[in-house]
Amino acid sequence: MSTLAADTAAPGLALPPLVKEISQRKIDVYSGVKPYSIHTDEAWARKKGFRAPLAQAMMSTAYVSELMTRFVGAGFVKGGTMSMVFIKPVYVGDRLTVHGVVKERRAEGNATTRVVVEVWCENQDGVKTAVGTASGLLAGGAA
Amino acid sequence: MEQFRPLSYDALQVGETFVSDTKLVTPEDVEAYAYAVDDHHPWFSEDSPFGGPIAHPTLLANQALHLRHSKYIVRAGLHAKMEFEFLEPIRPGVRARSRGTVIDKYERRGKPYMVTEYVTEAEDGTVLVRGRFTQMLFRD
Numbered sequence: 437m438s439t440l441a442a443d444t445a446a447p448g449l450a451l452p453p454l455v456k457e458i459s460q461r462k463i464d465v466y467s468g469v470k471p472y473s474i475h476t477d478e479a480w481a482r483k484k485g486f487r488a489p490l491a492q493a494m495m496s497t498a499y500v501s502e503l504m505t506r507f508v509g510a511g512f513v514k515g516g517t518m519s520m521v522f523i524k525p526v527y528v529g530d531r532l533t534v535h536g537v538v539k540e541r542r543a544e545g546n547a548t549t550r551v552v553v554e555v556w557c558e559n560q561d562g563v564k565t566a567v568g569t570a571s572g573l574l575a576g577g578a579a
Numbered sequence: 580m581e582q583f584r585p586l587s588y589d590a591l592q593v594g595e596t597f598v599s600d601t602k603l604v605t606p607e608d609v610e611a612y613a614y615a616v617d618d619h620h621p622w623f624s625e626d627s628p629f630g631g632p633i634a635h636p637t638l639l640a641n642q643a644l645h646l647r648h649s650k651y652i653v654r655a656g657l658h659a660k661m662e663f664e665f666l667e668p669i670r671p672g673v674r675a676r677s678r679g680t681v682i683d684k685y686e687r688r689g690k691p692y693m694v695t696e697y698v699t700e701a702e703d704g705t706v707l708v709r710g711r712f713t714q715m716l717f718r719d
Contacts, residue, residue, distance in 0.1 A: 456617060466615035467641075472654050484655050484717065493658035494644060498616035498637045505620060505636070510628040513636050516665040522658055 442508045442551055442574055451507050451536035451553065456499055458491045458530045467492050486525060493522040496557045496566040499534045507536065508551060508572030515548075520568035524559075531560040539569065549574045586651035588691035588716055591684055597646035597695075599677040601702070602639070606671045609634045627668070634669040636708070639677065643697045644712060646679040659692060660713040667707045674702045682711070691716040 467475040474481045474490050481489045497520055504512040526532060540552040552571040558564045584590060612635055613619050627633045647653055669675070679697035686692070693716060698709040
């Protein structure tokens with residue numbers, strides 16, 4: 437099951453962006469509260485050279501997963517891929533916007549099309565924090 | 580009995596393998612993850628195209644990312660790159676574990692990195708997710 441938008445999306449189509457507010461409580465739940473953690477121990481984060489606790493980079497992969505599940509549907513959950521590079525820290529209190537633009541459609545086998553999306557997260561200052569690609573499968577082989 | 584030691588670039592060996600504990604994925608895990616990443620898609624709590632609720636595809640990513648903690652004391656690290664292939668949906672009730680192998684270590688701009696290839700599989704051997712990640716090691 438895929439969305440109508442994904443079925444017809446041509447390269448260049450921008451996906452509806454997601455906005456994520458990064459709170460300490462969400463980081464705590466995601467990472468588990470521990471001492472000696474740059475995510476949940478503020479003093480330790482500062483000792484390691486950061487101005488505040490960091491969100492786990494992996495949280496950004498969850499945001500991209502949401503973007504792709506909403507766009508491609510089941511063909512992301514089973515058959516999807518993601519490749520991300522984390523280029524800047526995400527701090528508690530940041531507001532991330534998660535973007536996607538369709539990059540490519542290609543036939544994969546006789547009955548499916550893979551849709552590839554360029555994805556990135558940027559913070560409230562417009563600084564990209566993570567960049568990469570994600571893809572999912574659509575029924576139908578005509579790319 | 581596992582003997583833990585501080586993680587260092589020198590101690591780490593390419594070819595070294597890690598195995599996580601087995602984790603039972605519960606509905607509460609899915610609920611907590613949904614809160615943490617603010618993704619409350621109905622497939623995670625109601626029905627899905629796979630029959631019944633599923634978990635977020637990235638739910639078990641931290642099990643893989645923490646593989647090195649099964650042998651080392653890791654005080655800090657930065658995650659540099661992540662690759663996933665989502666092969667099967669993760670369903671509440673599955674017992675899953677991750678296995679990984681260090682496939683590379685290198686220094687770039689004076690900073691040490693390690694690369695791990697991993698699979699996360701269900702108890703019956705079904706591969707749920709596989710991928711690769713790169714982590715930067717902190718020097719003390």
